Amino acid sequence: MDQVWRDWGDVLLAVAACLPLLVLVTAGLARLRRDAPAGEAWRRSIAEVGAVAGTLPWVWMILTPRDAPRQVHLVPLRDLADLLTAPPATAVVQVVGNLLVFAALGFFAPVRFTALASIRRLFLLGAAGSLLVESLQYVQDLGRVSSVDDVLLNATGAALAGLLSHRWWARPSASVRPAAVSTTRPV
Numbered sequence: 001m002d003q004v005w006r007d008w009g010d011v012l013l014a015v016a017a018c019l020p021l022l023v024l025v026t027a028g029l030a031r032l033r034r035d036a037p038a039g040e041a042w043r044r045s046i047a048e049v050g051a052v053a054g055t056l057p058w059v060w061m062i063l064t065p066r067d068a069p070r071q072v073h074l075v076p077l078r079d080l081a082d083l084l085t086a087p088p089a090t091a092v093v094q095v096v097g098n099l100l101v102f103a104a105l106g107f108f109a110p111v112r113f114t115a116l117a118s119i120r121r122l123f124l125l126g127a128a129g130s131l132l133v134e135s136l137q138y139v140q141d142l143g144r145v146s147s148v149d150d151v152l153l154n155a156t157g158a159a160l161a162g163l164l165s166h167r168w169w170a171r172p173s174a175s176v177r178p179a180a181v182s183t184t185r186p187v
Contacts, residue, residue: 004093008061015057022053043168047112054104055129062101062133066143079149098150099157101133102126106158110169117169119159126158127151 005012026042026049033041073079083091106126110117116125130151138146162169 011057011061015053018053022049025049044112047108051105051108051112054108055102058097058101059133062144063136063140063142065140068143070138070141070143071145072138073145073147073149076148076152079145079147080153095153098153099160101154102129102158103161105129106161107165110162111165114169119162122162123155123159126155129158130154 026045029045029048030038030041033044036044080095083094086094102125106122109125110122116122133154134146134150136142137144
C-alpha cells in the first residue's frame with residue numbers, strides 16, 4: 001500500500017481537496033434546475049457530478065506516463081491468470097483498481113440517463129470507455145500495458161456498480177405498479 005501512496009498520493013490529495021468544490025457544483029446544478037421537482041433536480045445533479053468526479057481520478061492515474069516500454073496484451077484472461085502467481089497485494093491492487101475505474105460511471109449513469117438502465121448497457125459503456133483509455137495509453141506511448149483484461153475488468157466494475165445503484169434506477173415491476181383506475185360508474 002505504500003507503493004500506491006507513492007504512485008497516486010497526489011491524485012488522492014487532489015480528489016480530497018476538490019470535495020468541497022464538488023458539493024458546491026452539485027448544489028449549483030440542482031439550483032439551476034428550477035423547472036424540475038426538487039428531488040429530481042438533486043438526483044440528476046448528484047448523478048452527473050458523481051459520474052464525472054468518480055471517474056476522472058482513475059482516468060488521470062491510467063493516463064499518467066511511466067518509465068517503461070509500452071506493451072499490448074490481447075489474449076483474454078492471460079493477465080488475470082498471471083496475477084494468481086503475483087504477490088497478493090499486487091493482485092488485489094490490480095483487480096480492485098481495474099474494477100473501480102468506471103464504477104462511478106456505472107453507478108450513476110443509469111440514475112441520470114434511463115437509456116443506460118440495464119446491466120448489459122452498463123457493461124458495454126464500461127467496455128467502450130475502457131477501450132478508449134487503453135487505446136490512448138498505447139497511442140500516446142505512456143509506458144503502460146494496454147490489456148484486454150483491463151477492458152474486461154473495467155467493464156465488469158461498471159456493471160457491478162450499476163447493480164449497487166439498481167434500486168434508484170430500476171423501473172417498478174407490474175406487480176408493484178398501482179392498479180388501473182376504472183373509468184366506469186357503478187350501476
